[in-house]
Amino acid sequence: MRWMVVLWAVSMLGGSAAAGADKKTERLWKANCASCHGADGKAQTEQGAKMGVADLTTADWQKKYTDDQIKKSILEGTKKEEGGKKKEMDPFKDKLKPEQVEALVAFVRSLAK
Numbered sequence: 001m002r003w004m005v006v007l008w009a010v011s012m013l014g015g016s017a018a019a020g021a022d023k024k025t026e027r028l029w030k031a032n033c034a035s036c037h038g039a040d041g042k043a044q045t046e047q048g049a050k051m052g053v054a055d056l057t058t059a060d061w062q063k064k065y066t067d068d069q070i071k072k073s074i075l076e077g078t079k080k081e082e083g084g085k086k087k088e089m090d091p092f093k094d095k096l097k098p099e100q101v102e103a104l105v106a107f108v109r110s111l112a113k
Contacts, residue, residue, distance in 0.1 A: 051088070057112060074092050075093040077091035
């Protein structure tokens with residue numbers, strides 16, 4: 001019976017993206033990504049709505065994009081038009097270190113519902 005309580009407690013610790021990310025990565029996300037993607041990745045921000053930014057927490061989005069595609073978007077940015085909305089993201093290749101990009105990719109993955 002005691003092992004069931006321990007198992008339940010451990011499963012509750014991993015319940016949020018913020019719990020899995022280190023503080024530096026959280027600050028990096030908030031400083032560079034949250035204005036469009038939202039602190040929680042749901043893109044429920046004014047800028048996110050304006051550009052029609054996708055909810056990064058959905059299983060469909062998470063399945064659709066590989067880690068390499070996410071990394072490429074971070075490094076090279078995006079510039080496209082979908083549904084009459086301009087979707088633009090500045091490139092971060094000259095602003096972030098490789099380990100920061102990897103941490104952001106992991107953070108995006110941790111946002112999954």
